[in-house]
Amino acid sequence: MQHCRATRRHEPGLRRATGFLILMLWLQASLRVTQASVIHQQPNDIQAGDQQSVQPSKNVRRAWEIAHLLTAIGNNGKVAPLQKDGIYIWRLYHTRGNFKLEDNSTTLVVPKNGLYLVNLKMYYYIPNDPMCNQTLFLKTKIEQYSSAYPVWIEVMKGGDTMQCVQDWHQSVTLSQVVRFEKGTMLRVVINEKNHHFIVGDASTYLSVTRL
Template identity: 30%
Template sequence: MAQAEAFEFGVEQGQMLQVLMRHCQTMKRQETRLRVATALLLATLLATFVWIQQLNTKEAFSGARPEALKTTDSPRSHSVHLEPLRQMDPCSEQQPIEWLEVSDGYNSENFKLENRTVLHVSSKGLYIINLRISYRTAYNLCEPDTVSTLVVNVTQHHRNYPRERELVSATETMICRDCLSQSITVNRAVGLEAGTILRVRINQNSCKFVNWVKNSHLDVTFL
């Protein structure tokens, strides 16, 4: 009798275990299906959102006037381009370089060149100064293999300043050799007051080496 009851109990446990396994398998299948359905739903919602955005963009462009779709050009910067007028004669420490304004399509309304040596700035703001002075040695200009010092200064003066101030300065050395070319290039962003005047000077000893007719210029741009 006890063996029969134990056998029946074992059968019942086996049946219950099978039912539990089938239930777990069913739950796993349902969970997988739920995940797939959720992913499909999210993908559908995302695709719908993208489609609506594209549709709104097309409608916005189709309703806009042709001139409104054109890219608006940024305001043209005011710039001045100066080139040396002639050789400084005599070379003097106190005499600034004389310049000639070259248009080249520049909008230079913000600048005025006075006495060929003084550049007036009419607006307060940020400016880019681009200066290049080219040098060239030639026969009998200097003793071979001697070293010369090249100095370039850009100064500013304003009614609020008690004296002229150095704005940009550069110093280099050059060895004296026949037909040797060299240049000093300075680029700097500076803040200037309205009514500021600018001058460019070089040291007296380097004046004879300046290549006045080629690759020397002063560009000032108002941003």
């Protein structure tokens, strides 16, 4: 009898302890679910914040400041004749920024101070009727004129030899990073004797890009 009474006295305490334990386990499980939910949401929140704060760098914006020139074509569909002293004539094919083509389309005006990547390619071809009888020297140069140097001076120059042979292809390519002042004028000069062999499509071009 005494044993049964003792057991009955302990039963309410056991029930309360068991109930408290179950309550604690439920709260702990709920807390874990809540933490897991928060952890799962954080990467998306961070990624969205980064996407909203991303801005194009200055270099990316500047890269849009470009002038791409192709050979000027005359009314007869052929390459436009050179100006005096072998100065080449261009046409603006693509431009972004305030580049200007002046002086009868021979001079490109730089819009701002800064570094520019200058790329020039002059492409030549000897047709069926060569119109030449000896090896050609493809002398090519880019000149500049600015307030700091109020005379035309060479910025880049180069050249190559070309055999006077039917269907012969040859090109001269110049590429360099140069610092220009705002308003600097650029022009291309080639040997007048070689003008007849210029290929006037997109393979001959002048490209100036602000870095």
